[in-house]
Amino acid sequence: MLNKVVLNFMFLVLFTVYCFSQQPDLPGQVVAGEQATNQAYLFAHMTHQDYGRLYYSVSTDGLHWQTLNNGKRVFDAYQGHPDIVKGPDNAYYMAGNTSDADPDITIWKTTDLITWKKHSTYTPNLKQVEGYPNPLQRIGAPKLYFDEPSGKFIMTWHTPHKEGIPGDGERYWASQRTLYVLSKDLKTFEGNPKMLFDWDFGTIDVFIRKIDNSYYAILKDETYPTLYWPTGKTVRIARAKSLLGPYSLPEEPISPNFREAPTLIPSPNDKIWYLYYEQYPGVSYGLSVADNLNGPWFQASGYTFYSDWDKYNLPEHVRHGCMITISTKEYDNLIQEFGITTTNEK
Template identity: 75%
Template sequence: MKHFKFIFILLGLSNVLAQQPDPPGQVNSGEKAVNEAYLFAHMTHKDYGRLYYSVSKDGLHWQNLNEGERVFDNYQGHPDIVKGPKGNYYIAGNTSDSSPDINIWSSDDLITWEKHAIYTPDLTATPGYENALQRIGAPKLFYDKASSQFIMTWHTPHKEGTKEDPERYWASQRTLFVLSDDLKEFKGPPKMLFDWNIGTIDVIIRKVDSSYYAIIKDETYPTLYWPTGKTIRIARANSLLGPYSLPQEPVSPNFREAPSLIPSPTGEVWYLYYEQYPGVSYGLSIADNLNGPWYQASGYTFFSDWDKYSLPEKVRHGSMITISGKEYDTLVNEFGISLETKGEK
């Protein structure tokens, strides 16, 4: 009997000791963070396509603003925010995938948004993509300091789904882009960003040192013959417009989308979030280099002491950006912050 008790004690200790270490990239007590705070602009499961805010000080634990209510009623789309060269912010969206227009708003403080421009791309003018359907999915923005211009990306399909093969609509999605100096005037017709024949959606572009990274959702359906389907993958290039390498091995499991990338408070580690759709949970992969390797942090375990990150309930995808401590305080003072921080169980 004593022998069995000893085994149970060892098993209990093993469970305690087996917990995943806390994510790297956090500041030690008394140290100053390189990245002071974060904003998550997102939609919710109940109110898809509208604008909500959550904030974080550590990039891991997120809290609702505005009592979980909308922060800007006029916005519709998949929220994506970028900071421009003069310190102001821009957000892009569209009322639906079938709408011909992309709407862009600007803000000095992330609180009051004003209409900045409406862009209506001629999708049929895209070279090599003359059969594009009138669909504009999830417009996203990136400002490239090296070339002093914005790039706006979105996904557009070229095949309708059928009763026998509804998935071909999604597999036919290709990422298009257009360049602009000011997000008012746009240069030429839309073009395809990648030269590989892979369905892609939800593409965000980031630059680290001298390399550009396109973080994508592989939109082919997962099978034994395409095991990377519906995962988050990363491609690399030496210039903004590529050519981009073939995407790396998946960063996420299957059936994940809408990647959001933020640097840790120390600036030495990357946190890559993605949604397990539709609104099931959020995943977090961590690396100290965008070329990997990546590992997945523990979350949504039903044991709070095991969860290494947490998000408000029912959040859906959007974009995460770094903000200053002053901007964090301004947002909290304006909208109020939820006292609880918990992940959806």
């Protein structure tokens, strides 16, 4: 009888602790009286229902996001996997293409993140890629980065060299390789595309960042996961001393398997990194957190739509895109132009 009473009491205590305990908040937020270094954030993305079109969500803490424009497109002409970079002229540039089969990459430009205008069209010559003799005519998810030391933009994308075959659709994805081209103005481009990595495995969704004296390539390992390739379909990071490498072999996975479309932002106090990635196809978004890009990383709890459990949340059904820091003025202008929708939680 006593044992039963003790067990019931222990269950009650554990249940009470579970229901009323408070998880620690994620690092990187500003405290009372402290000024945020990074004032606000824009997430340019597509949705599960309207794949490849442009939508906006915003945040003031990099963790809790709200939809703009009542969940409608913000720019009808855009198609692609949105990726935005700020250039040396303080204008923003965005790359896209209508599909992987589209031979052209379109570059868009804006000064206010509201009105986008076509800046240029780039058609990479995939028949003239050094060291890559038989690429298919496919261009996936072009991404932009402006490298201050060289004064040049680098645009990356993935191109495969094998078709899928019956019973082995992964043959196509495993053959993806990351290509790049350089440009000073995103109107003229330097030579033919080149391969960014010399590794013999698939990579997609690659973007570059320079932090202190190192360059980091954040990527998706596109090999299918097996006992003999456990890192498959995860987000990983490679390092180099220069923009074009050579890049080290990627480190251990930051995400679980079957994650893609990573995007990286600094925290409001500029001391922590938030790395988001999608659990596909359109299931949810994960978040890993570190105080430097060399790790260690931990996975935050969130996107469950339960406020007592979530440490971050995004609107439902958001898909591939990019997150960037913006000013309070830009944040206010976006809200004034498009209006804001509060994220609902259970």
